[in-house]
Amino acid sequence: MKVFTLPPEPLGLVFDLDSTLYTHEAYARFQLDVLVRRLARERGEAEDRVAALVKDVRDRRRRETGSETSLGTVFMELGVPIETSVLWREELIVPADWIGADPRLREVLAVLGEHYAIALLTNNPRSVGEASLAALGVRDLFGPVVGLDDSLRSKPDPAPFRLIFSRLGLDASSCISIGDRMDVDIEPALALGAGAILVEGVLEVYKLADFFGKGT
Numbered sequence: 509m510k511v512f513t514l515p516p517e518p519l520g521l522v523f524d525l526d527s528t529l530y531t532h533e534a535y536a537r538f539q540l541d542v543l544v545r546r547l548a549r550e551r552g553e554a555e556d557r558v559a560a561l562v563k564d565v566r567d568r569r570r571r572e573t574g575s576e577t578s579l580g581t582v583f584m585e586l587g588v589p590i591e592t593s594v595l596w597r598e599e600l601i602v603p604a605d606w607i608g609a610d611p612r613l614r615e616v617l618a619v620l621g622e623h624y625a626i627a628l629l630t631n632n633p634r635s636v637g638e639a640s641l642a643a644l645g646v647r648d649l650f651g652p653v654v655g656l657d658d659s660l661r662s663k664p665d666p667a668p669f670r671l672i673f674s675r676l677g678l679d680a681s682s683c684i685s686i687g688d689r690m691d692v693d694i695e696p697a698l699a700l701g702a703g704a705i706l707v708e709g710v711l712e713v714y715k716l717a718d719f720f721g722k723g724t
C-alpha cells in the first residue's frame with residue numbers, strides 16, 4: 509500500500525474495481541483478450557494481428573505521454589467509438605462467471621461505510637460495475653457507481669473523477685481515490701486535489717479499516 513496526500517477529514521472513498529476490489533489475473537487477462545477477439549472479428553483480421561496493433565498503440569502512447577493508456581482509448585484510436593466499447597463489454601463480460609462473494613471485503617467495507625460515503629469508479633460500463641459489486645456481495649454497501657458509459661471518458665481522463673465526486677456531493681478535496689494503477693487511479697485524482705491510496709489488490713483493501721483507525 510502506498511499512501512499519497514490524504515484529506516484532513518475525508519468524507520468519501522472512491523474505489524476502482526478491477527484488481528482493487530478483487531484480484532483475479534485470469535479474469536483480467538480474459539477482459540482484454542475477449543475485447544481484442546471482438547475487434548478482430550469486426551475488422552475481419554486475425555486475433556494475433558489485432559493484439560499486436562493494440563500493443564503498438566499502447567507502446568507508442570506510453571513513449572509519447574509517459575503513462576499507460578486505457579483500452580477504451582486505444583480502441584477509439586483504432587476506430588471503435590467508446591459507445592461501441594461499452595456495448596461489447598456489456599455483451600461479453602459476465603462478472604459472476606469469474607468472481608464470487610467475498611465476506612472479508614464485505615466486513616471491511618461495512619465498517620468503512622459507517623464513517624465514509626463509498627463509491628465505485630470503473631472503466632467498465634456501469635452495469636458491469638454493478639454486476640461485479642453484486643457478485644462480490646457488496647452492492648448494498650456502495651452509493652454512486654460511475655462507469656464508462658456515464659462520462660464516455662475513461663480514467664485517467666479527469667471527467668469520470670469529476671462526475672463521481674459530484675454524484676457523491678463532495679469536493680475532490682474531501683475524497684480519497686483507492687486503486688491499483690498509479691497512472692489511472694492515483695495521478696488524476698491527485699491532480700484534481702483528492703487524496704489517493706495505491707493498493708496492490710484486494711489483500712491491501714482488507715487492511716483499510718485498520719489503516720483508517722476503524723479496525724474490525
Ligand SMILES: [Mg+2]
Binds near residue numbers: 687688
Ligand atoms: Mg484496476
